[in-house]
Amino acid sequence: MELSENKILNCSGGFHRVARIFKMKKTTISILIFFILFIISCEKNDDPGSDGSELxxxxxxxxxxxxxxxxxxxxxxxxxxxxxxxxxxxxxxxxxxxxxxxxxxxxxxxxxxxxxxxxxxxxxxxxxxxxxxxxxxxxxxxxxxxxxxxxxxxxxxxxxxxxxxxxxxxxxxQPEEPVLVKFISAIDQKKYFVSCVQPANPEVGINDCEFTIHYKESMMSFPAAKDLGMEIEPEMPSMEHGSPNNVNPVHVSGGHYEGKLNFTMTGWWRVHMTFKKGDVLLSDDTYMDITF
Amino acid sequence: MYCFLMIPIWTLHFEMIKLNWTILLFCLPALLAAQQESFTIFDTVQLEEIRIATSVPINERTILDFHQSGNFSSIDRIAERLDGVMMIRRGAYAMDPQLHGFAAGQVNVSIDGMRMFGACTDRMDPVTSYLEPDNLRSLTIVHGTGGNAFGNTVGGSFNMMLKEPVLGKENIAFSAGTGYESVSNGSNSRASLEIGNEKWALRSSGTYRKHNSYRGGDGEIVPFSQFSKVNFHTSVKYAADENNIFRVDFLLDDAYDVGYTALPMDVGEAKARMYSLEYSRPFGEKIKNLKARVYYNSVFHLMDDSQRDSTFVLDGGIPGNTDTVYMRMDMPGWSNTMGFYLNGETDLGSRGKIYFKVDDYLNFSRADMTMYMNSVSNPGEPPMYAETWPEQYRNVAGVFGRYTLQIHKDWKLELNARIDHSVTRVISETAWRQFEIFGYDINRYYQELPVSINSSIKWRPWEGIGWEAGLGYSERLATNSEQFGFFLYNALDGYDYLGNPDIAMERSAEIWTKFRFSKPGFRASIDARYSHVKDYILGVTDPDIPPLNLYAAGLKTYQNIDYARIFGMGLQLQWMPVRPLSVYSITKYTHGRTFNEEALPLIPPLKNISILRYQVKNFSLQAEAEFSAAQNRISEPFGEIPTPGFSVYHMRASWMLSLTALQIELSTGIENIFNKAYSEHLDWGNYFRPGRNIYLNLNLLL
Missing domain, CATH: 2.60.40 (Immunoglobulin-like)
Known part of the structure; x- marks a missing residue:
């Protein structure tokens, strides 16, 4: 109950916001302004890396x-x-x-x-x-x-x-939630490595997704797999539902496969993956969990 | 963060309002022109004001007596007995009024002309649930497109007039009462105070209800049918002079621990607050009955499933499998509305009259859902969150005009028109992304221009005989659920519903007629109406989109089906055969089908309520019978099953004892005398209605 009360305060609509702001004492307002300025200044101090991320x-x-x-x-x-x-x-x-x-x-x-x-x-x-x-x-x-x-x-x-x-x-x-999965091909017993590059920051809505697929040729050689067919199917295991309109990743270059992954709500999602070479199934029991 | 969010929101408001009015002013000449052209084609519906009051004087013999079963009838129970009104029932509380098959967004519910919207995504809190009969002076129901005085509508309007304090000679009145109902071991209490003189008047009333889950006719407790509520209303009137009157209203209504038998969730709390300021000027040289009002209301609704068993066995879960999911949901909703209206009357020629109204409201709504999982196989799973009603604003500005003309001593013509301009804007980024998945870009302004035109003619050829007929056309806006609802679970058909941002307005063309006959001791009226609703909004199964809620059977999206046809009929009789006896009977019938001849969901079967009343001086005795035909014309896609017919009987008695300074009102009765186990077709889940109920009410008037 207490939790919900808090929510009321935080999430109520515009009218409430206005009413609340007027009700607040001056000191509270100055603290609020200070806080806002602090947040803004923090955001500006972020040191951008090559694409805006910190290194x-x-x-x-x-x-x-x-x-x-x-x-x-x-x-x-x-x-x-x-x-x-x-x-x-x-x-x-x-x-x-x-x-x-x-x-x-x-x-x-x-x-x-x-x-x-x-x-x-x-x-x-x-x-x-x-x-x-x-x-x-x-x-x-x-x-x-x-x-x-x-x-x-x-x-x-x-x-x-x-x-x-x-x-x-x-x-x-080992990340708390694995971003690398391995499978053994059903046709030639080769070992494949599938890594998730995107979404790095998953959110509700359409997410660009990117995976890399490599296989083990020898202990010292792990070339990119460039000719696989990949299908994805997100599911919320505890809710027994998926999401619509996902786009299966297709090979772009160098073993990178790009598609779209849709999440209708936050929580624990499991992305089921199927891999094929031509029409031949390599694996269909691989999945990766994405929780946010 | 608040400040920053606030500024764009308020800028947005002003922009919206500006936009509204610019468009309306531009359209006004066109509207007036249209009105003239349509002079001979269209027609209007006459308002039928049915007065309800909690303390009907015992010797007043009007139809009104029949509508009330006791001092503590809820609005739901009163409305249920009105012409063409049926209630959709999901539990013992907060029933959803339906006018001849039209419900929810098709019907305009207003309080003294003020707009207010429930904050529940699943319609667990229709606006009628936030009021008590003690708050009300009258209940006005207009069926069909003619209910457009308070906003565009295809189904009609349900306007509840607030009780107001009376100015006049110095007076003070107090009344209080309490009552008990056996079926739910529940009690009702009320009190009201009136103080007034020529300048000032105040009226305050309070109601408290507490009911446990009731027993059905089979003797079993109907689970989750309990409720508790507190209601408080204060109204203050000030007359600066006899032609400048100000009025302030404050209303509070809090319901808590409300069970909903037919739904998977209950309600922890449902809170409404309403504030309004009114200025009225009854007399004027040119404009009479001028009234201006500003108002604000807020509704907060919190669903609660803490009392429910939400243990679901997962797929492949064989009996004995312990891998179950234990889930709790947090589903709050907010709906705040601010607005104003201005109305007045003016004469046009010696036989014509114009009533005009200008209004605007801005509604903010938002609801979300957080699911907390406690799965044995996945402990510590983070909560799941989705915005079920994206944070949104809707501003609707409108003008309404009604022209009445006494063409001839027997003939009267009425003509009305309304045009609104609405702007809807979803401001939540999460919601934009949610809808992106389905290919919609909802980060934009949605605008509509609903219009309605009605005309009617009345003919009174002889004393005691009246005939009326009308034609009407109206469009209505889609509700926020229909347009932007995100996976809203509907317990009737077990589907999740997804809004359709591109949904078009429903458009209804209607024809109706009414015939009245009266002679001393006998009155009868029969009415019939037929609506052809183009672009009727209905949930259509979409097999490509998986549902979201754990218990949902599939997903439906709101679509405009080609058209639907709804036919409604009503018959009312009042007869006084011998002096202390009177008979009242009301019959209602509705028939609805889609363009491909399928039955519409939630269409009530033929229903009749007949009342025999015996009254001498301060004592009255009343026998009532309710008959309902079976409903076998059902909509299977909406999970309906046939409902058998039934008949139930009630007995009521009341006494009024007048002492010098005190009046004592005592009423008692037995409802469902034969303890029939029954449910009506509009009762979701077909749970039994209350079995035998014995009640006793006591009311004191000082």
Whole structure:
């Protein structure tokens, strides 16, 4: 009951708002104004990254030849199992100038107790963006633990010289709600990795959705799967209903599939996924949960 | 944050109002021209004012006595006995009035001409539920398109006139009463106070009702049929001089712990507040009966399912499966309305008269739903939230004019027209996104220009014989549920309903006639009307959209079907065979079908109420019988099942004892004497109506 009372105060309509404002004492109003200004000023202080998002520094190192300082940034303060956008900045140690042209080949590696394996990744373009970052991506296919950790190797090619670097990844966590699912193809027993890129901030209404699909060719090779058919079907498991007018993701480029995902209300949604190669079913028992 | 939200909202109001009036002024000449052209084609409906009062003087022998079963009849129970009125019932409280098959948004419900809207998405609080007979002076019902004096309507109007204090010689009056009803072990209490002199007058009244769940005719308790309410009304009148009168009204109505047998949820609280200021000028050289009023009312409605068992076994759940979902819902709703009206009369020629009215109201409504899950297999699930009535504003500005002309001593012509301009704007971003999913961009202004024109003719060829006939046309706005409702669960057919932002207005063309006959000791009237409703708004199943509520069977969207046809008939008889005996009988019949000959849902069968009354001096005895035919013309898509016919009988008696300074009014009666287990066709869920009820009321007048 108390909860509802609060709601009444907070959500009542325009008339109430006006009435309430007039009823408020001057001090209350000044506190309110101060609070509003505070919120506005906070919003303005946000430091925008390459696309307006804030970047967090993950780790840094120096290239093998000692000429370059390499820093790794991401959109979250901790990397997670799934598709992680990687922002790399390169700086010339002698001149102190940032490098804006470079060939970077990413080589993520998991050092397990008994073996090693790589992970799907996307190499950055040769030119840094206007903030000086080379943007690539890595799909971490398992979380790290105290005994088994990820490192990000890089082959660098800067103004004609070749060098390499290795960045220790401090930790890769398992998100509370997985954004990576794996399935074994029913036809050739290949292992596929499906990561959710979008929606990163799901909301009620139409959400652009983007998934990446990679498969395991060998322990060291995880190419993008570019010819799959993908179907999505959101459902609210506890309500036993779905949502209408979703658009199945289709391949755009480099293993990225884009579509539309509709949520009619907030809460726990489960997106059921079906994968096909041509008309042949690869898997239809995979799902990803999205709760907001 | 409040300030920032507020500014655009208020700018929006002014913009809307400005827009309204610009358009109306522009249209006015066209309207007047249209009125002249249609002079010979259209016709009007005559207002039938049926007076109700809580303390009808015992020796007044009018039809009115029959409408009231005791001092504590609710508005619902009084209205149920009026011509062409039936009540849609979802529980023991807050019945939804229906006029010859027209209900909800098709009917205009107003309080003294003021608009007010319930705040429940599922119509658990029709406006009539926020008033008590003690608040009212009269109840005016106009069937059909002619009910347009208070707003455009296809079904008619239901206007409740508030009781007002009386100016005059110094007086003070107090009355109080209490009553008991056995069927629900419930009590009703009331009190009123009137103080007045030539300048000032005040009237205050209060009502309190508390009823437990009642027993049906089968002796079983009908679950969730309890209710409690408090009502308070104060009206103050001040006469600056005899031609400048001011009046202030305040009304409070709080219902709480209201059960709804036929619905999956009850109501925790339903609160209404109403404020109004009126200025009236009865006399004037040119304009008479000038009245101006400003008002504001707010309704808050909170549904509650804490008493309900909401344990549902999931799909594939075999008996014994413990993976059940336990859900609680929080469903509040708000509806605030502010507005004004101005009306007056003027003579036009020696035999003509014009009544005009200008009005405007701005309604804000909003409702949402938060579901809290407690699933065994998924503990800690976050709540689910959706806006069921997107936060929205609707401003409606209108002008109404009625012209009456005594053509000849036997012939009278009446003509009226109304035009409104409405702007509806959804301001909630969440709602914009909710509707995006269905391909609608509702982030815009929705405008409509509903018009209505009526004409009628009255003929009184001989003393005691009267004939009237009329033609009318009217359009009505879609309600917020019909336009923007988001997955509103309807317990009648078990479907979720989705609003249709592009829904068109309903348009009704109507023809009616009425014949009256009277001679000393006998009165009879018969009336019939036929409405052809183009673009009738009805829920149509959409198999492509999954429902949202856990218990919903499917989803329906509101659509304009091609047309529907509704026919209604009424017969009233009053006969005084010998001096202390009088007989009153009312019969009502409605028939409705869609364009493809399917039955419309919620159409009542033939019903008759007959009353025999014996009255000597201060004692009266009344025997009543209610007959209803079976309804087998049902709408299966709306989950209806045939309702068998029934007959129930009641007995009532009342005494009035006059002492020098005190009057004592005692009334008692037995309702449903034979404890018949029955339900009417408009009762959702076919739960039994109350079984045998013995009541005893005592009222003191000082």
């Amino acid at each position: 967090y520094k993950i780790s840094g190192t120096v290239s093998e030849d000692g000429n370059y300082a390499i820093d790794l940034y991401a959109l979250t303060d901790t990397l997670f199992e799934g598709y992680n956008r990687m922002f790399i900045s390169l700086k010339n140690n002698d001149s102190g100038n940032p490098v804006s042209e470079a060939g970077i080949k990413l080589k993520p590696m998991m050092n397990m107790v008994g073996m090693k394996h790589a992970a799907p990744c996307e190499d950055p373009g040769e030119t840094a963006d206007e903030d000086g970052y080379f943007e690539g991506a890595v799909v971490f296919i398992m979380p790290s633990n105290p005994d088994e950790g990820w490192e990000l190797g890089m082959d660098l090619s800067i103004s004609g010289t070749e060098t390499s670097a290795k960045i220790e990844i401090p930790g890769v966590v």
